[in-house]
Amino acid sequence: MTMGRPQPQDVSAVTCLGAGPIGAGWAAFFLATGHDVTSWVLEAEEEEKLRSLVATAWSSLEQLGTTEGASPGQLHVTTDLAAAVAGADFVQESVPEILEVKQAVYADLGRLAPPDVVLCSSTSGLSMSDIQALCPSPERTVTGHPFNPPYLMPLVEIVAGRRTDPDAVAWTAEFFRHVGKAPLVMDRExxxxIATRLQEAIWREALHMIAAGEATVEQIDTAVTNGPGPRWALMGPCMVFHVGGGEGGMAYCLEQFGPALKFPWSRLDAPELTDDLARRLIDGCDAAAPGEDFRTLSAKMNEGLVGVLKARREAGF
Amino acid sequence: MTMGRPQPQDVSAVTCLGAGPIGAGWAAFFLATGHDVTSWVLEAEEEEKLRSLVATAWSSLEQLGTTEGASPGQLHVTTDLAAAVAGADFVQESVPEILEVKQAVYADLGRLAPPDVVLCSSTSGLSMSDIQALCPSPERTVTGHPFNPPYLMPLVEIVAGRRTDPDAVAWTAEFFRHVGKAPLVMDRExxxxIATRLQEAIWREALHMIAAGEATVEQIDTAVTNGPGPRWALMGPCMVFHVGGGEGGMAYCLEQFGPALKFPWSRLDAPELTDDLARRLIDGCDAAAPGEDFRTLSAKMNEGLVGVLKARREAGF
Incomplete structure (x- = not known):
């Protein structure tokens, strides 16, 4: 335990708020990374459910490898918020997605948590500018949105609210990187x-196809898991096209498939492929794979796909 | 070699048209499944490029496991279309995506290939109704659209043209299932x-975000590979939400997140969530996982994710 905001690598005590799958998932994750974890729950009866969720998560975490000495036994559970955060070096909040509930919790947290300690919200749909409205120390509140299950998925989307201090954002990103997550710092709310928007785009197109009788649930899922899915576990939509463009990369790809943006291949209207947008895409791919030519990237993609396909087979998919 | 259309499991000689990544990828795949493969190329000079693509594919195919006795040495290459298809039990065409070129090829194929042998097109953007227009035997022409690279990705989208015989469609699906692919038979063109539409929806939303300065190329890709990507390698968008709904499955999920369809979480307008659409989603998920409860599905998903995440790590991602 440190007073105030420690260096990200010196965080020892983490407090997790909430006993649902997200709150419990975070508790399991921070236990696996060797932290002392205190979980705050609203009702004492929630402790059993929380510990059961942590135990489930633990078997997956062990397979991926936990920090030496890490143990689910390091979990402390309390219904006393003041006691829960008194010694915290970092707080991850995952209470219900109801603005009034979150605002009330941050009003208390801002008063009870040690000064400067970062208060991070798992919110998936609310904005930190709204959540921090009643917090007496809003400058240290940050959104850190995990992808479910938070103990397995690397993504954490980090966003500031209007009154958040940029230092708190930078600290949060460094902390999550230190514990092995893939922090994604957004410039604006x-x-x-990002991830939910992209997921929502595919979901809406799927709903349209099912509603129109163009595809069934089974066909939608088969198409994704046996088509683009395994690639997206390895490279995102931009790098997939960069590699798909062969030696010419993204530039060639835009030249070849740019016109397809006019095709009715999705119900989402495409933006104009301006020179500026094309430049951002090409430069972005070059920056993402500096000095790696098509052959290297393509061989790496194939090696990854073989591994992913084998892993699927072994897990019975 | 058999005359006419053999049983799917009796196919021995496969003819692949085209020396590009798709045509060569198919050649490699059918070699790996133990077939005699003849590749037709337009110019003799293309043989070297073709063999080099097959060799690259072979190293991945070997890691996944090839049929006993399979060898890239079984590949015959010719520029003579009549000779290429004379002994074919099945033809997979992957010539350039230019309607006039495909139509001319099918005019010849319909005349030259043994009667009833299925002529299957890798087309990603053309309709079989158009491609088969000049073919003297259109009833045996079928679209079999692979996902790149065709030697690794399981998906093959199978669609009939207007004049295709339903028997040819059923045969094609059974053949691809027999060789280990995941055939997806669509009811209409x-x-x-399906897969390209879903991929295009995510791509268009990504382009909008990049154009609006809401996300960079790197952020888009990080969000997908560390968020929804690894799950989509295992379960499609519908099953992911079915599992995400916990004990209540898709029905609970629609109740909870249905209203989110009204949120501006993607630039694609959502369809109305009618009772009929909800019913199709719920029934579809139940049919996809008959008798498997939330705990079983969730444990399977986690086991798969651990494998996929490990595979990514081992491949250097």
Whole structure:
């Protein structure tokens, strides 16, 4: 335990709020990374459910490898918020997605948590500018949105609220990187952040196809898991096209498939493929794979796909 | 070699048209499944490129496991279309995506290939109704659209043209299932089929976000590979939400997140969530996982994710 905001690598005590799958998932994750974890729950009866969720998560975490000495036994559970955060070096809040509930919790947290300690919200749909409204120390509140299950998925989307101090954002990103997550710091609050928006786009197109009788649930799922899915576990949509473009990369790809943006291949209207947008895409891919030519990237993609396909087979998919 | 259309499991000689990544990828795949493969190329000079693509594919195929006795040495290459298809039990065409080129090829194939042998097109953007227009035996022409690279990705989207015989469609699906692919038979020709439409929806939302300065190329890719990507390698968007709904499954999920369809979480307008659409989703998920409860599905998903995450790590991602 340190007073105030420690260095990200010196965080020892983590407090997790909430006994649902997200709150419990975070508790399991921080236990696996060797932290002392205190979970705050609203009602004492929630402790059993929380510990059961942590135990389930633990078997997956052990397979991926936990920090030496890490143990689910390091979990402390309390219904006393003041006691829960008194010694915290970091707080991850995962209470219900109801603005009034979150605002009330941050009003208390801002008063009870040690000064400067970062208060991080798992919110998936609310904005930190709203959540921090009643917090007496809003400058240290940050959104850190995990992807479910938080103990397995690397993504954490990090976004500031209007009154958040940029230092708190930078600290949060460094902390999550230190514990092995893939922090994604956004420049502004966008509804649904990034991952949920992309997921929602595919979901809406799927709903349209099912509603129109063009595809069934089974066909939608088969198409994704046996088509683009395994690639997206390895490279995102931009790098997939960069590699798909062969030696010419993204530039060639845009030249070849740019016109397809005019095709009715999705119900989502495409933006104009301006020179500026094309430049951002090409430069972005070059920056993402500096000095790696098509052959290297393509061989790496194939090696990854073989591993992913084998892993699927072994897990009975 | 058999005359006419053999039983799917009796196919011995496969003819692949085209020396590009798709045509060569198919050649490699059918070699790995123990077939005699003849590749037809337009110019003799293409043989070297073709063999080099097959060799690259072979190293991945070997890691996944090839049929006993399979060898890239079984590949015959010719520029003579009549000779290429004379002994074929099945033809997979992957010539350039230019309607006039495909139509001319099918005019010849319909005349030259043994009667009833299925002529299957890798087309990603054209409709079989158009491709088969000049073919003297259109009833045996079928679209079999693979996902790149065709030697690794299981998906093959199978669609009939207007004049295709339903028996040819059923035969094609059974054949691809027999060789280990995941055939997806569509009821009608939809532009972009299913996988490309879903991929295009995510791509368009990504382009909008990049154009609006809401996300960078790197952020888009990080969000997918560390968020929904690894799950989509295992379960499609519908099953992911079915499992995400906990004990209540898809029905609970629609109740909870249905209203989110009204949120501006993607630029694609959502369809109305009618009772009929909800019913199709719920029934579809139940049919996809008959008798498997939340705990079983969730444990399977986690086991798969651990494998996929380990596979990514081992491949250097």
């Amino acid at each position: 966008v509804p649904g952040f | 939809v532009p972009g089929f």
